[in-house]
Amino acid sequence: MRQIILDTETTGLRVEDGNRILEIAAVEMIDRRLSSPDRHFHCYINPGRDSEEGALNVHGLTTEFLSDKPTFAQIADEFLDFVGGAEIIIHNAPFDVGYLNMELGQIGRGKFSDYVDNVIDTLVMAKDQRPGKRNNLDALCDFFDIDRSNRTLHGALIDCELLSEVYLGLTRGQDSLLIDFDPYAGNDAALAFAKSNRKPLRIVRATAEERAEHEAYLAALDKSVKGECLWRQMEKGE
Known part of the structure; x- marks a missing residue:
């Protein structure tokens, strides 16, 4: 199964206020194992506007730093090719998907759901498993004993890497052990042949x-x- 852990950083909290995406990271996971770094997608984006003060304090990406970066329209094809057909894993998915839908809509490319298999929201999963608890990424890293010492500022790529470990922790009980599986059940001839050659x-x-x-x-x-x-x-x- 091909899954993509995805995160964005934005110029502000509310897409309705004209805020834009300024960083996208997408980390590939195949059959619950992270792919090599050359199979990850990560880019900074020139949003065409300043970040709100609160957002800037979170991600630290200044207007000057982003001024020579590509626009979303310029990276859209590469991004959509990378996530195409995959199952997407996001923490607080409505936030990121809302921004992706806005950016895609502005360039006439439809909605994010048009390109991916489905979206899993790990915040919903965490709330189901830990009702009444803090379930932001930092709290979940602490709960699953995941090292986040390198996370001094919010960054899309490091948040994806941490979220991949959180997702594995949240879904660890879903692994199928197939203890009772018998490939020869109901076939006496096949069972006898297998035993005779074992x-x-x-x-x-x-x-x-x-x-x-x-x-x-x-x-x-x-x-x-x-x-x-x-x-x-x-x-x-x-």
């Missing part, structure tokens, strides 16, 4: 380092599901 199983025992990594993974899993990890319950005989 070589003795080679037993490879886990190293101490592998056992420690497994224990750390179970601890993180148990924390993310609030003590309801099935493996932990099996260990206790519950």
Whole structure:
């Protein structure tokens, strides 16, 4: 499955006030693994206006820095080619999608949903799993023990990288283990043939380092599901 973690930075909070996008980052993830950096999309954009003071304090991207950057119209084709057909993951999706729809509309390119498979909002997911808690990106990084020490200012690319880890934390329980899957179920002849040609199983025992990594993974899993990890319950005989 091809998924894109996406984030934007803008000149202000309200698209209705004429604010524009000034940075876009999109990080590719294939089958829950981040692709290499050369498969990421990231660009700064000249928004054609100054940032509001509050927004500038958040992202630190000055009008002078952005003055020689391309416009959204100039990067639109490359951006749409990159996200085309993918499942998009955004934190507080209505904000970013609202701005993308505005920018696309201004150049006659329709809506963002015309180009992608669907959009997943991790803020909605977090609120479902952690009702009544703070669920901004910083709070979720703290909850999942994700290192955000390099995030001194909001930047679209680093926020995408952090959000990818948050998304994996939020969806960790959805991985299918296929414990009961039997490819030969209902086919006695195929089962007999498979057994007759099966070589003795080679037993490879886990190293101490592998056992420690497994224990750390179970601890993180148990924390993310609030003590309801099935493996932990099996260990206790519950």
